[in-house]
Amino acid sequence: MADHNALPLVVLAEKFASLPGIGMKSAQRLAYHVMSMEDAAVEDFAKALLDAKRNVRCCKCCQNLTEREICPICSDDERDKGIICVVESPKDVTAFERTREYCGVYHVLHGLLSPMDGVTPDKLRFKELLARISEGGVREVIMATNPTVEGDATAMYAAGLLKPLGIKVTRLAFGLPVGGILEYADEVTLYKALENRNDM
């Protein structure tokens, strides 16, 4: 924004622009939008930002974001504590919960292994995962990280860590997405779909 613009507006636009996926033009539009909002709505927005940051923490058990000490999933007696689905981030928990089919629990690593970027195993929540497993009762760990180099490496690392403890470690199935069209599938997906074919 040029210097004829009010400074607080420029500052606000810069804050919006610092968020992922919001460019400077959108950020300016959002800043102008805030000006047209009711005073109370802006105050609610500011409060929501602070509330989320202050009151949301990691669940002591699964490391998912929650406002309680133990999240609703971990404290739900109907969930099977014997199966742990290990994911990269809280977003992935939301994705699995949307299926309404999974009734085990989760473990959020808060990242994927990427030694090039300095993300070594000690930066992720593996220690907490091992602590949960050492308490006993865990039959299976499902590695549900993305099918990327980092996701695969993280799954491999976890398998190496957990298998010697006698835990069954599985990986999500990779293949054609449901509703997808074979013609448009990439080679690797198609190869995986062929390799992992099932009896009918």
Add this chain to the structure above:
Amino acid sequence: MADHNALPLVVLAEKFASLPGIGMKSAQRLAYHVMSMEDAAVEDFAKALLDAKRNVRCCKCCQNLTEREICPICSDDERDKGIICVVESPKDVTAFERTREYCGVYHVLHGLLSPMDGVTPDKLRFKELLARISEGGVREVIMATNPTVEGDATAMYAAGLLKPLGIKVTRLAFGLPVGGILEYADEVTLYKALENRNDM
């Protein structure tokens, strides 16, 4: 977000989703991003929201957003107060200022006439425009509203209001955008470009 999510995160995501151009998925991603920000950065963001809303007001003269009583453009002695460029919103002032060619002043209407949506002339800043003109010294009013139905209607209304006062009222030129390709221009733009052709 499903009910396993921390409530403050759901609230924050809803706030983001209430902004223009941000869907629920992006809003969730932004809420998660806020969780990964430093405490101080989140506090700065909340402060920027409140600061912008509390300290930015409309310039008493041109109605543009500013943190002063009279905005830097209106209080700049080098700007020609005899020419007023009338625009829909503060964003348009920024757009004109980027040209670095316009040295008159502005008047921000804060909307365009749209009787269907209840936006009648009394909802816009025409009263303030007439007050400026009644102080004398204004030679020309440039109607720089968008070339849309509402923009044209607003320009026509202003012309009807100001011409009887002996003020020269002009409208932005419409034609081919510079760098544009004739083949891809729509019919109306091409017709305008033909109609408004200039001697070489």
